[in-house]
Each structure stands twice: as structure tokens, then as C-alpha cells.
Amino acid sequence: MSTAPAAAFDPASATIAVVTYNRSGLLTRLLTSIAAMDPKPGHVVIVDNASTDDTTELVESFRERLGTTLVYRRMETNTGGSGGFSEGMRVAYELGSEWIWLMDDDVEVLPEGLAKMGKWAPRFKSIQGRRYDYDGSEFYWQYRVAEPLAIPIPFAPAGFDASGYRPMNSGCFEGMFIHRDVVAEIGLPDPRFFIYWDDQTYGWLASRKTASVIVDEFVLRRTREIKQWDMGVRHMNASSNAYRFYIMRNRAHIKQYYRALGVYRRVPFALGTALTFGKELIRLLFVEHTVRGTSHLFRGLREGRKIAKDASWRPMPPLEAVRRS
Template identity: 30%
Template sequence: MTDKGPSERIAAVVVTHDRPKLLLECLASLIAQSRPLDAILIIDNASEMSTREALHAAGFTDSGGKDSTLTYCAPGRPAIQIRYLRLEENTGGSGGFKRGMELGYNSGFDWLWLMDDDSEPELRALELLLAGGDTTPGSETLLLASKVINEKGETLRLCRGWFDKELVKHNPLPESDYRLETTFVGYATFVGFLVSRRGIAVTGYPDEGFFILYDDLDYSLRLARHGKLLLVNSSVVVHKELMRSAQGAPAADWKRYYRLRNRIFCAKRHGGKTLPIIVLFAKLFLNELTRARNAGAGRKGAHLRLTVKAYFDGIFGYWGKRVEPGSC
């Protein structure tokens, strides 16, 4: 274990879309970190004007414009650079994180800490993350990951785990592994995801073709080809909306399309033998047929058409934003 060296520069990358209240809460928790960040890079995925207005009112941008860089000075805190960039088109989480990582890497930062806008790291999350892993140049550890919990304090186990190449499935980390100080993992979601400059250099950036969902699994598996991914359990990040959406109504059809298409694509890209992949495809299709039968009278046909589209696009590699968010 090593402490942060004086030359290590760390920036948080936060991707947001039309959630100004949650974004401000996320930024407040990042600014309050016991180990101060050197910068925060905010990538705005074509949000409505309310996001820009909220950021400007809080002093995080120098104007209501689409591109801003300033030095923010909170009372009693070190100065921190805040860069805000609004994209002209909603590129999804994958496109947003790709753009943010490009900015961070090209700006010379040593580590980038990825966050959704509904994430809130605990006060010492970054300090403990750095203390728990080897951050020396040349280390095999390319990623340090925080433990992710919900607002009730329950561990969100799906956020960290291992990918079974032979069975073509991702398995959440067992509860016992969260009782260890640190443990290696096979994948981590883009929440409390601290990736090194060397990791980015050998892996590249997230594949923006995913748009949303499974982009972090894909990136983790690509990153793991070059080094190790370490979970530090003392470092904790609260993920708010993930819990709320899990407890609410079923996912919107447009999200279901991306989940199905991208899972099929990940199976093709990272799976092992052909037979388990075929079995997975058949199982997923049967699940969707069951959902279609249980859908309302006016939605069965649309459900099946979207399922077929997801399969076709995933198998034949039709990539990018193929279904507009909120359209179904």
C-alpha cells in the first residue's frame, strides 16, 4: 500500500442528464472529500436549460454557456478546477464517460474517478480508496473500486463481480467478499470507478456504441486483460436512483431494448464457447416472450417487435443510439 504521491493528480468525471438536484448533491460530496480532488469534469448529455441554470446559480460555471472552466473555492476547502461541457446530443452514459475520460486523459490526470450524477461518495471515500490499493507507477492494479451501497446502507452486489466466460453470465460478488479489506474483482460499474492513466493508455475509452447499459462491464473486461481490478471495501459510494428504479415499475421499453441488445453483444464479444452463447440467446428470448404475453393488450405486438429488433441489432452489430430514450 502507498499513500498518494505529490505528483498524482486526480479528477472526477461526472456524467449527467436532466437531474440537476442529484447532480448538485453529487458535486457537493466530491468537493467535500477528505483527500481533495484536483478537478471535476462534468459532462452534460444535452440536458435542458435547468441543469445549466442550477450549476451557474451554485457557482460551478462562469456563465450559463455550454463550455466553462473555472477555479471553485468552497469555504475552508482547497481550490478545485471545475470543467463543464454540454454535449449537443445525448450520447448516453457510454458516450458521456468516453468524452469525460478523453478530457481527463488529455489533460494529464493520473487517475479518473467515474461517477453517475446520482452517486454520492462518503467523505473519506477517495482517501480510503487510495490507501487501500497500490497506486505506484507500474503497478498491476489499473482500477480501484469503491463499495456501492443504497440509501438504506445495503450493499448493491450487482455493481461488483466476476464474468463467467464459459456460461456467458456476470455473477455478483458474494457477500463474504465484502467482509474483506480488499478483494480482486472481474468487473465494476461506473460508480466509484477509479481508473489509472496507464489503464486508459492500454485499454482505450468506453465503447460509445453501447449508449447505456453494459458499457462498464465491457470496459472492465477489456481493462482486466492488462492488469488487476481491486475492490476496497472501506471506500463507500451511495448510489441513489439505482435502488429507486429497482423498486419501482418495470424498466421502460427503450431501456429494455438496450439491456437486451447490449447483453447479446457482450456475450458475442467476451463469451467463450458457442453453445453457451446460443443457450443464453434462447433463454433471453423465452423470457421476453413471457413478458410479451403478460404485457397489456395494446403492448404485446410492440414488445415483440422491440425484442426482435434488439436481437437483430445485437447479433449483427447495429450499434449506437437505435431507440430514442423515452420513445416507448
């Protein structure tokens, strides 16, 4: 694993890459917060997943007031968060960015957010900051994955010691801060996921190449309220039928990555899939108070079987390999 220290962090070497879809109100808050940042990144890339609202006009209205270079990419179709982040990272990489900071449109950046992330940049190359939830509480993100099961560990310690960081083997595109060297090695995020498991898988791939950490720095704040079940120290969010479909279908993409990298173990992975299914049933009952939606879980499993049997499936290629070919 690469742990060699990098040069001192230059904010202008960073690019914020945002994916948005039909949420211009939320995007307004995010762009307003970026305009207030100090320091600012060298570029801001907005990937618009073919929005039908006023997103294009909104982005253009910020071009002069943002205080940094704005790049707008409008997709021809909705490629999901996975496709959007893949495109956003591609654009940022081709701009020559040393650091790429990914985020959804339903957060805002704290004014000193980039400086806080940059403080860790000379030491690590895959970094996750912390965020406040919509109500101002400290959001807990499951930063450790039980690798054989390929599921998050919900009881990984939430606190930090004097080091100010914890090793992670996962990732979250709502705040992933990653160096171009790691992107070159593992390639772009996989757009085939469409939504869900894509960031966990990408963070896991990164952790196989470099020391990945979550740091005790609050840098983002969520701006969208989500229906939740308060479990005390943890929350469980509401979801959607699309979410239920992809959370089960995309287990097959993870299985294929595991096979390609030689870490797949059939029984533990099947247990992880069963636990995921069970968790989604609990989410339906206790967060959404319904049993409707289970058909989408089964449909996802059926589609996943086709993916798992696809002998032509290949992982996303390293960017170094793409350049050479």
C-alpha cells in the same frame, strides 16, 4: 498482467468524471458532496448529455465553491451513459490525470471516499469501491462475470476476508476507479453501447491487463430511489423500454469483442443471451407487474444481429495506438 506497485497516491492526481442528463436536482447533491470531500480530487469533469433543464447554470454556480478545478463539457446530443463516460474519460486523460473516478449523477461521495480509494491505489490499477443504496442498505454489485456466458454471476460471495478485497473481472461506471496506464492500453469506453453492458465490458477488458479488485470500502451513496423486487439477499430493479432494447442489442457488441480477442464460444454465449432474455421477462413480471415491453427485447435482438454481421466492426483502439497514428 501488471501488478507492480505504484507510487504513493496523490489526491490531486485524480479526476472525478460525472455524466449527467436532465437531473440537476440529483447533480446538486453530488456536487455538494464533492465540495465537502477531504481530500478533494485535482479536477472534476462534468459531461452533460445535452440536458434541457438548468444543468448548465447549476454547474456554473459550483465553479467557485467546489474547491477544485471544474471542467464542463456539454454534448451536442444525448450520447447515453456510454458516450458520456467515453468523453469524460477522454477529457480526464487529456488533463494528465493519473486516476479517473467515474460516477453517475445519482450518487453522492462520502467525505473520505477519495482517501479510501487512494489507500488501494499503490497496489492496484483497477479498483471498485462499495456504495450504500438509497435506503442506507449495503448495495451488492455483481463483480464477477461468467466469461463464456458474458453475464454477471449473481451468487459471487458478498463478504470479504482479511485481505479487504476480492478479484473482479467486471466493472461499474458508478464508482470505477482506474489508472491512466490501463486506459492507455485498452482505450476509451465504447460509446456504441449507448447504455448497458458498456461498463461490464470495459471492466472485463481492464481485468485482462491488470489485477482488478472490488474493495471493502464504502465510498458512495445512491440518492435516487428505484422500484425494486426484494429477493432477500438480492434486489432486482425496475427498468425501461430503452433499457430492454439495449440490453439485448448490446450482446452483439460483446460478441464482437469476444471474437476480436479470441474468446468467443458460440453455444455458451448463446446460453448467456437466453438467460439475459429470461431475466428481463422475470423483471417485467415481478418488478413491473406487466408483460408489455417484450417487443423491445425482440427489437434489440434483431438490431444485434446486424451488428454481429458487420465485418467492419473493430474494438475501441488503445490510446497509445491513437497517439502513434
